[in-house]
Amino acid sequence: MRLDKLISTLAVLLHGAHAAGIRVADVTTLGNDPRTVNRLNGESFQQDALTTFNGYQYAAFYVNDASNASVRHPSLARRALKGQTSGAAAWELISLGISRGDGTLHIGFDQHDNNLNYRISKAGVATDPTGKEWSPSLFGPLLDHLPGLESLDKSVYFVNVTYPRFLSIPTSAHGPAGIADLILELRVGRSVCPNKGWVQIGKYLEVSACLRRNNAYINGIDFDSQGNLCTTWTYRDYVNDTGQDVAVQAGPNGPENNHDMNFAFSTDLGTTWLNNWNQTIADMEAQEPIIPVSAGITIFGIPKYGGILNQEAQTVDHEGRIHVLNRENTTGTERWYHYWRSTTARWTRTALPLAPELQSVNNVTGTPTVIGKRGKLVTPPQSPHSSLLAILPSNAPNSSAISILRSTAAGHFRDWEAVWEAPSGCGWEPLFDRYRLDTSAGGDGILSLFLINGTVVQVVDFDLGDV
Numbered sequence: 001m002r003l004d005k006l007i008s009t010l011a012v013l014l015h016g017a018h019a020a021g022i023r024v025a026d027v028t029t030l031g032n033d034p035r036t037v038n039r040l041n042g043e044s045f046q047q048d049a050l051t052t053f054n055g056y057q058y059a060a061f062y063v064n065d066a067s068n069a070s071v072r073h074p075s076l077a078r079r080a081l082k083g084q085t086s087g088a089a090a091w092e093l094i095s096l097g098i099s100r101g102d103g104t105l106h107i108g109f110d111q112h113d114n115n116l117n118y119r120i121s122k123a124g125v126a127t128d129p130t131g132k133e134w135s136p137s138l139f140g141p142l143l144d145h146l147p148g149l150e151s152l153d154k155s156v157y158f159v160n161v162t163y164p165r166f167l168s169i170p171t172s173a174h175g176p177a178g179i180a181d182l183i184l185e186l187r188v189g190r191s192v193c194p195n196k197g198w199v200q201i202g203k204y205l206e207v208s209a210c211l212r213r214n215n216a217y218i219n220g221i222d223f224d225s226q227g228n229l230c231t232t233w234t235y236r237d238y239v240n241d242t243g244q245d246v247a248v249q250a251g252p253n254g255p256e257n258n259h260d261m262n263f264a265f266s267t268d269l270g271t272t273w274l275n276n277w278n279q280t281i282a283d284m285e286a287q288e289p290i291i292p293v294s295a296g297i298t299i300f301g302i303p304k305y306g307g308i309l310n311q312e313a314q315t316v317d318h319e320g321r322i323h324v325l326n327r328e329n330t331t332g333t334e335r336w337y338h339y340w341r342s343t344t345a346r347w348t349r350t351a352l353p354l355a356p357e358l359q360s361v362n363n364v365t366g367t368p369t370v371i372g373k374r375g376k377l378v379t380p381p382q383s384p385h386s387s388l389l390a391i392l393p394s395n396a397p398n399s400s401a402i403s404i405l406r407s408t409a410a411g412h413f414r415d416w417e418a419v420w421e422a423p424s425g426c427g428w429e430p431l432f433d434r435y436r437l438d439t440s441a442g443g444d445g446i447l448s449l450f451l452i453n454g455t456v457v458q459v460v461d462f463d464l465g466d467v
């Protein structure tokens with residue numbers, strides 16, 4: 001789709017939107033989206049595909065080879081937020097992290113139950129972007145371990161890696177202030193900067209001795225306003241089906257075996273973990289991880305075949321409330337649910353409203369399926385209404401519609417309304433730039449969405465106005 005056509009379509013829809021002043025500020029096409037059996041771009045667990053630091057936004061995505069359609073070249077691109085200059089350097093990657101301390105870029109890529117694939121850039125690439133020529137030569141060689149952890153047995157600590165996630169450590173976090181500024185969530189470590197490598201934290205989620213075959217799928221990992229590290233997850237049990245490859249999450253080992261919505265948090269950068277009632281349930285220094293029978297981790301019991309999906313969405317608002325988006329069919333119909341933890345540690349579970357209570361052109365809340373496209377939750381840090389946004393891709397057959405819904409703290413996050421919708425443009429799962437949104441962390445308050453629009457990968461920027 002031509003860029004000017006997309007902008008025109010979105011502008012027309014905006015005039016018919018229901019509320020709150022969200023408008024499309026810009027649309028940028030990154031490249032063509034490869035046609036593959038399994039998606040390469042826009043997966044809900046990709047953290048992060050978009051990230052902003054020091055006035056530049058970085059994007060991680062796969063593109064097709066110009067001469068051979070069976071070959072894909074993942075790329076890393078950047079642009080200045082002022083002036084809109086851009087460039088690209090080809091690398092195989094899925095997740096991107098930036099170290100504030102030494103300006104290194106960290107990438108983890110091509111990961112699903114295999115050995116670690118990791119690259120790190122030269123120092124200063126992010127802290128002095130105009131002083132570094134943007135090219136693949138900025139990055140070091142492919143590594144199958146983390147620098148600083150060479151003494152660890154790679155066959156134990158850096159195998160079976162799946163869904164790596166980077167997360168910047170805020171200054172409010174309780175740990176080695178001024179030293180650690182980046183966490184890599186693949187159960188191993190946190191970085192120590194400037195450019196001194198990684199320090200092992202430990203494996204914080206593990207299978208039970210009596211339940212040898214299960215996986216914990218996190219909805220996300222985020223810091224709250226007090227610097228606590230928070231995560232929620234569901235378990236998927238493995239059925240011992242003769243001849244079934246354990247790495248193949250399908251058949252008897254697909255999402256139907258997901259169960260429960262669990263929660264834990266850490267006050268010390270993941271060294272120890274607490275349950276909802278502040279009881280210690282895991283200690284990395286003692287090599288005691290969270291296991292499925294750890295006390296108090298299950299917030300909502302959802303049975304197998306209950307419709308909960310793995311790795312949907314999580315966020316934490318500026319007041320420290322934890323918000324989770326997932327889905328259930330426990331009432332007989334698959335619906336999106338909002339689970340949230342108040343500032344007094346009380347959890348609430350609410351189904352997103354259906355028509356006619358929710359006026360939605362896309363009827364988006366009436367479409368979720370047990371394995372449909374997953375959404376995202378966003379809490380604009382500067383929102384005057386303490387708003388929560390749900391970015392929902394339609395799960396209706398052959399639909400690429402997308403809707404943004406809003407609820408507010410004053411409405412106890414039950415007053416959902418559609419504030420922006422489009423009938424097309426979201427062919428897979430939407431992602432967003434958490435760092436650009438936060439002006440207190442150097443962002444400009446713009447909501448950037450990473451979308452698969454037909455055959456292309458695009459970034460759509462929204463001015464949130466007074467939302």
